[in-house]
Amino acid sequence: MTSTTPVRRPSRIGWPAEAGPAKTDIAGAPAPIGWIGVDGVGESPPAAGPSSEDERVTHEPTATLDASRTRIKSVLDDAVGSPRDGELDTPIMREAAQAVRVLNPTRDSTFPRPGHRRVITVANQKGGVGKTTSTVNLAVALALHGLRVLVIDLDPQGNASTGLGVEHSSGTPSIYEVLVDGASLAETAVAVEQAPNLWCVPATIDLAGAEIELVSVVAREHRLRKAIEAYDHEVDYILVDCPPSLGLLTVNALVAGDEVLIPIQCEYYALEGLGQLLSNIDLIQSHLNGGLRVSTILLTMYDGRTKLADQVAQEVRNHFGDLVLDVVIPRSVRVSEAPGYGQSVMTYDPGSRGALTYFEAAREIAVRGTQLATPGRRESE
Numbered sequence: 001m002t003s004t005t006p007v008r009r010p011s012r013i014g015w016p017a018e019a020g021p022a023k024t025d026i027a028g029a030p031a032p033i034g035w036i037g038v039d040g041v042g043e044s045p046p047a048a049g050p051s052s053e054d055e056r057v058t059h060e061p062t063a064t065l066d067a068s069r070t071r072i073k074s075v076l077d078d079a080v081g082s083p084r085d086g087e088l089d090t091p092i093m094r095e096a097a098q099a100v101r102v103l104n105p106t107r108d109s110t111f112p113r114p115g116h117r118r119v120i121t122v123a124n125q126k127g128g129v130g131k132t133t134s135t136v137n138l139a140v141a142l143a144l145h146g147l148r149v150l151v152i153d154l155d156p157q158g159n160a161s162t163g164l165g166v167e168h169s170s171g172t173p174s175i176y177e178v179l180v181d182g183a184s185l186a187e188t189a190v191a192v193e194q195a196p197n198l199w200c201v202p203a204t205i206d207l208a209g210a211e212i213e214l215v216s217v218v219a220r221e222h223r224l225r226k227a228i229e230a231y232d233h234e235v236d237y238i239l240v241d242c243p244p245s246l247g248l249l250t251v252n253a254l255v256a257g258d259e260v261l262i263p264i265q266c267e268y269y270a271l272e273g274l275g276q277l278l279s280n281i282d283l284i285q286s287h288l289n290g291g292l293r294v295s296t297i298l299l300t301m302y303d304g305r306t307k308l309a310d311q312v313a314q315e316v317r318n319h320f321g322d323l324v325l326d327v328v329i330p331r332s333v334r335v336s337e338a339p340g341y342g343q344s345v346m347t348y349d350p351g352s353r354g355a356l357t358y359f360e361a362a363r364e365i366a367v368r369g370t371q372l373a374t375p376g377r378r379e380s381e
């Protein structure tokens, strides 16, 4: 199921100006490139660089952008709910009400439990798009609302471990021991203090060598999947935070997952390289994990002051349709401060917009999860 059709990208934003040759994938086969379901139809990519693109964006008619803004606002308003009899109608009261909603201290609000354990791989080979931030905050949000969650940190930087406040200095039992030495997830997972029923398998810098060490290991692409299959703790969600590359660690995560969640930053070059990620997902689907599918796109770091952010959001919705969550994560200082305190924004500032939107994203994911069929049989089985 490979194709060498020349790249024809229908998008205008953020695509590379030139259609490169079909890339060779991890399995040595030429990778098909392009959007799912788009058969080379559409406009050619823009020849111009960022400056003329910016100009076009600035003068773009705003009808669709306004529609996009209205949609985002209504989702957020729904999430907060209207104040009762005006009693919460001050900014501070409103923020306090949001905080209670997010933290759920009485534990009486619960998200629906999925019909089967969902293994979600959070991937995008671009760095800094919000993979780790999304993994951490979604995991905490799900756990605060009654679901049992395991986070697997698969990035040698260990940022997810930091955000969850989990020790990850070199030598700490970690995902490295699981992948390279065959340790179990159960013996490396540690409880996270921020929420009940939340565990994390940390990543240490030792993992940086794993890509090379795994090369000679039998069934090297299946190491994580085997470990997850052997993990018999009752969890509802396993979230895998990938490194910013398409190397063997990410391949392990894609072979292990049922679903891929792709965070996309609402920025100019956000879509660049996405074709390559989708091609790799296609290849893994064909050769290593027939049950894999892209289930969720999450728009991150949205800056409401720029038309560009709206336009990228709209472009992504045009291509991915219902896969894109309704809620969009705004760019927020509170979100970026939280990891410095070993926390998610959910616990660091639960009344903030960042916390509220991640709460809403988690709820959407949980609700959609109840409509999902059981994952298909994998081809390698």
Ligand code: ADP
Pocket (backbone or CB within 6 Å): 126, 127, 128, 129, 130, 131, 132, 133, 134, 159, 244, 300, 301, 302, 329, 330, 331, 332, 333, 335, 336, 337, 339, 354
């Ligand atoms: P990735 O894991 O894809 O490399 P991160 O989640 O680490 O990306 O995010 C990259 C940087 O952007 C981090 O410093 C993070 O704190 C910051 N960041 C992520 N999401 C937001 C947001 N919504 N608002 C502001 N800063 C953010």
Ligand code: MG
Pocket (backbone or CB within 6 Å): 131, 132, 133, 155, 159, 242, 243
């Ligand atoms: Mg990261």
